[in-house]
Amino acid sequence: MNVRSEGTGVAVPEADTPDEIFVGGRWxxxxxxLIESVNPADGKVFAQLxxxxxxxxxxxxxAGLRAAAGSGWATWLPHERAAVLHRIxxxxxxxxxxxxxxxxxxxGKTLTETRALARSAAGTFRFMAAALETMEGAMTPARGNFLTLATYEPMGVVGAITPWNSPIASDAQKIAPALAAGNAVVSKPPVWAPWVTLLLARLCEDAGLPTGLLxxxxxxxxxxxxxxxxxxxVSKVSFTGGTTTGRHLAHxxxxxxxxxxxELGGKSPTIVFSDADLDQAVAGVLFGVFSSSGQSCIAGSRIFVHSSxxxxxxxxxxxxxxxxxxGPGDDPRTQVGPxxxxxxxxxxxxxxxxxxxxxxxxLCGAGIPDDPALQSGAYYLPTVLTGVDNAATICQEEVFGPVAVVLSFDDEDDLVAQANDTVFGLACGIWTRDFVKGWRAAQAIRAGTVWMNTxxxxxxxxxxxxxxxxxxxTEKGRDGIRSYMNQKSIYVDLSGHALPWATPQEES
Structure with missing residues (x-):
C-alpha cells in the first residue's frame, strides 16, 4: 500500500511512514x-507518528554507551568503520x-531538490569514510628526550538536532562524521519532518551499523x-536551527x-557591483533568495545594488x-514550492x-497565488520589497521565506559597513567582473561563507x-570528524632513566 496525498502525484510506501521510533536499535x-505530518502542497495529513x-x-x-563498548566500534580499524559508512x-x-x-x-520541497539532498547525503557518508581512512594523528616536534604524539579518540555518545528545511542532508552532515569518529549518535529530527531521518536509520541498520549506535x-x-x-x-551536541533556541542550548x-x-540563522547580504554580468547576477540572486521557497538560513535576502x-x-x-x-513539489515545472x-x-x-x-x-508578490489549484496549500508568492533602509526590521530579522529587500549603495566602504551591520554572519554573495574588487569585499564581509559570481x-x-x-x-571538511573527537597528547620517554628530580642525591 502507498501513502498518497490528494492533489499531488507523490506517493511513498506505507512502510516508510510507520508509527515507530528508533530507540537504541529497537523499533x-x-x-x-501524536505528530501529524501535513503535506504543505494540499494541507492534508499523510502520516502520523x-x-x-x-x-x-x-x-x-x-544503549549507545553499551553498543559502543560491546561492539568495539571505537576500536575498529579506520577502514573497517569506513566500510560501513560506504555501505550507508x-x-x-x-x-x-x-x-x-x-x-x-x-x-513541500521540489522533487528536484529533495533528490539532490539525498544524493548530497550519500556523498557525505562517502567523503567521511574516505577522510576517516586517511586521517592521521601527529608526531609533534620533540622538546626533550621523549616522543610526543597528538592522537584523537571518540567522545562517547553525541547528540544531533536537525532542522526541517533540509533533513536528510543535515542528518548526514552530523551523523556521518560522528559515527566515523567512533561515537554513538542520538538524533532528534524536526517534528515537522521526521520521516527521512527514520528512513536513514533503517538504511544504516541494513548496512550493518552495529545495533544501538544510532x-x-x-x-x-x-x-x-x-x-x-x-x-x-552526552558528550557533545550539534544543533542546526534558530538563533534563540541555539543560544539557550549553548547555556x-x-x-x-x-x-x-x-549552525543558526542568517540575514545574508548579496552585493551587485556596477560591473556585474547582469544576466548572471539576476539569475544567481533569484536562486539565492527564492530556491527552497526562501526557507534557507543562507538565503541572500538583503540585496545591495550599485546605484548606477x-x-x-x-x-x-x-x-x-x-x-x-x-506549485507543488512533484510538478517538474515548479521552482517555488509551498x-x-x-x-x-x-x-x-x-x-x-x-x-x-x-x-x-x-514590487511583486506579497500574497497567496490566485491559482485555485493552490488555495489549499501553504504557498506564498516570491516577494521583492524596496523603499526601506538597512535598519528596517525586515532587513535585520530572518524571514525564512521567499522575501527579498533591495537596497542601493554608492560607496564601497559604506556598502561593507551596511552589509556587516547585522547580528548575523552566515553567508554573502558578490557579483562583479573585477576579481580584485570581489576579493577585497569577500575579505571585508564578516561571514562564514562567501560566494563570488555564484x-x-x-x-x-x-x-x-x-x-x-x-x-x-565548524562542520564539514576533513576536520569534521575531529570535531566529534577528543584530542589526547602522549609522551613516551626515550632516555630509559628515572626523572632526576625524584632521584636521591648523594651528600657532598
Missing amino acids: TRGRGT HGAVVDDVDLAVD GNALEANVDRIGALQTLDT SVLPGPGRTVGEALVAHPQ VAADKLMPITL IHDEFVDRLVAGARQLHV MVTHSHRDGVAAMVDAAVEQGAQV YKQFSISTPFSGLKDSGIG
Whole structure:
C-alpha cells in the first residue's frame, strides 16, 4: 500500500511512514504526543507518528554507551568503520527517489531538490569514510628526550538536532562524521519532518551499523531536545536551527562544560557591483533568495545594488521573480514550492505586512497565488520589497521565506559597513567582473561563507561555519570528524632513566 496525498502525484510506501521510533536499535511505538505530518502542497495529513518522551533519551544514551563498548566500534580499524559508512552512502544513493518522495511530502520541497539532498547525503557518508581512512594523528616536534604524539579518540555518545528545511542532508552532515569518529549518535529530527531521518536509520541498520549506535527520537525540542542536550552522558551536541533556541542550548551546554556546534540563522547580504554580468547576477540572486521557497538560513535576502545599475537590475529581478513557477513539489515545472506549514507561511506574510506598514514598497508578490489549484496549500508568492533602509526590521530579522529587500549603495566602504551591520554572519554573495574588487569585499564581509559570481553551492570537503549570532563551531571538511573527537597528547620517554628530580642525591 502507498501513502498518497490528494492533489499531488507523490506517493511513498506505507512502510516508510510507520508509527515507530528508533530507540537504541529497537523499533518501537512512541509514548509521546501524536505528530501529524501535513503535506504543505494540499494541507492534508499523510502520516502520523507518536513521538519520543524524555525517558527515551535515557534509553537511547544507555544503549549507545553499551553498543559502543560491546561492539568495539571505537576500536575498529579506520577502514573497517569506513566500510560501513560506504555501505550507508551506497544505500542512500540507491534510494534517492524513495527519499525524495518522502521528503517532498513532508516539507513541500521540489522533487528536484529533495533528490539532490539525498544524493548530497550519500556523498557525505562517502567523503567521511574516505577522510576517516586517511586521517592521521601527529608526531609533534620533540622538546626533550621523549616522543610526543597528538592522537584523537571518540567522545562517547553525541547528540544531533536537525532542522526541517533540509533533513536528510543535515542528518548526514552530523551523523556521518560522528559515527566515523567512533561515537554513538542520538538524533532528534524536526517534528515537522521526521520521516527521512527514520528512513536513514533503517538504511544504516541494513548496512550493518552495529545495533544501538544510532537512535532517532522525534519529538518536541523543548522536551526531547532539551533532555538530550542536558543529559550528563552526552558528550557533545550539534544543533542546526534558530538563533534563540541555539543560544539557550549553548547555556545548557556551558553548565555541563560540554562542546556544542551551533549552525543558526542568517540575514545574508548579496552585493551587485556596477560591473556585474547582469544576466548572471539576476539569475544567481533569484536562486539565492527564492530556491527552497526562501526557507534557507543562507538565503541572500538583503540585496545591495550599485546605484548606477539599480533601476535596471530591479526591473529584471522583479520580472524574473514574477516568472518563477509556483506549485507543488512533484510538478517538474515548479521552482517555488509551498512553505513547510500554513502557520509558517502566515508568519512570513505577517512580517511582510509589518514591513509595508513601516514604509516598504511591494514590487511583486506579497500574497497567496490566485491559482485555485493552490488555495489549499501553504504557498506564498516570491516577494521583492524596496523603499526601506538597512535598519528596517525586515532587513535585520530572518524571514525564512521567499522575501527579498533591495537596497542601493554608492560607496564601497559604506556598502561593507551596511552589509556587516547585522547580528548575523552566515553567508554573502558578490557579483562583479573585477576579481580584485570581489576579493577585497569577500575579505571585508564578516561571514562564514562567501560566494563570488555564484550562490548556494556547497561541497562536503569545504568547512561551513557562522560568525556572530549565526553560530559557533565548524562542520564539514576533513576536520569534521575531529570535531566529534577528543584530542589526547602522549609522551613516551626515550632516555630509559628515572626523572632526576625524584632521584636521591648523594651528600657532598
